[in-house]
Amino acid sequence: MKPIKVRNGIPFYYDKSDSEFRMDVYEQYDTTVMKNARRYLSGNRVSESLDYLVNCIRQNDQSTVIVENGCGIGYHTAMISKEFDDALIFGFDLSYQMLSMAADLWIHKKKSTNSTLTAFFQKHGLSLDVEILDQNPKMQLALAKCEKLPLENEMVDVSYSCYLWDRIADNKDFVLEQHRILRKGGYLIVLGPMTFTNNTAWEAWYPFAKLVAFVVNLGFKLIDQSSWQERDVFDGRNNHITWQIEGFCFEKV
Numbered sequence: 588m589k590p591i592k593v594r595n596g597i598p599f600y601y602d603k604s605d606s607e608f609r610m611d612v613y614e615q616y617d618t619t620v621m622k623n624a625r626r627y628l629s630g631n632r633v634s635e636s637l638d639y640l641v642n643c644i645r646q647n648d649q650s651t652v653i654v655e656n657g658c659g660i661g662y663h664t665a666m667i668s669k670e671f672d673d674a675l676i677f678g679f680d681l682s683y684q685m686l687s688m689a690a691d692l693w694i695h696k697k698k699s700t701n702s703t704l705t706a707f708f709q710k711h712g713l714s715l716d717v718e719i720l721d722q723n724p725k726m727q728l729a730l731a732k733c734e735k736l737p738l739e740n741e742m743v744d745v746s747y748s749c750y751l752w753d754r755i756a757d758n759k760d761f762v763l764e765q766h767r768i769l770r771k772g773g774y775l776i777v778l779g780p781m782t783f784t785n786n787t788a789w790e791a792w793y794p795f796a797k798l799v800a801f802v803v804n805l806g807f808k809l810i811d812q813s814s815w816q817e818r819d820v821f822d823g824r825n826n827h828i829t830w831q832i833e834g835f836c837f838e839k840v
């Protein structure tokens with residue numbers, strides 16, 4: 588599919604307006620983008636979520652086309668691409684700044700980005716794990732809404748999202764779009780801390796049997812539900828937030 592435009596190598600499949608750019612916290616480079624980088628690129632990172640994704644994807648009989656929805660700075664996209672090196676992997680996000688950081692880190696391997704990150708990390712007593720950036724992932728990044736992806740029907744084997752479910756405006760549109768792009772037997776993996784910020788969302792999704800019933804009603808079956816804790820370390824003294832993560836793996840029926 589042809590993009591609407593391309594900015595610095597990032598194809599746009601959604602025409603994001605100036606006011607949407609201004610209102611989007613994920614477009615704030617010095618705060619949100621850098622904090623996301625800090626979570627994943629310091630030597631202190633912990634990545635049980637990555638293990639969960641890898642284990643689920645391994646269970647699928649075929650994993651040649653993989654999608655990450657809301658890929659942010661592309662840490663999971665790059666690591667999954669490294670783990671499944673024959674697969675074609677797409678990382679979609681709605682934030683140009685997040686995608687730019689992802690492209691600089693994993694595709695262009697820009698040294699200037701590494702120096703900016705090194706300075707930011709040093710300020711917090713952390714060090715940038717340069718080995719992790721020494722990967723060569725075959726990933727494609729694009730700006731698109733995960734509710735309307737630039738992909739053909741049933742061309743995807745596994746589609747996943749991390750820390751996204753509680754950020755999407757319309758979860759029904761999201762699940763229906765995943766159903767459209769996934770082949771029969773394909774997996775939809777959803778994981779995150781589910782930090783809902785309004786009572787409507789709490790009522791809709793918690794306890795999680797409600798979330799499961801919602802996805803199942805849209806044409807999936809649940810094949811795994813797990814929970815674990817993940818530390819988000821924010822300084823060199825190991826000060827951290829502990830996220831309570833819930834992971835769901837659904838199969839398209």
Ligand SMILES: C[S@@+](CC[C@H](N)C(=O)[O-])C[C@H]1O[C@@H](n2cnc3c(N)ncnc32)[C@H](O)[C@@H]1O
Binds near residue numbers: 660680685731733
């Ligand atoms: C909390 S961050 C998580 C980023 C990454 N998945 C991670 O685990 O660090 C949520 C991301 O989802 C993106 N996002 C939010 N709504 C989206 C949508 N409707 N379609 C695509 N991406 C979206 C944001 O731009 C942001 O990068």
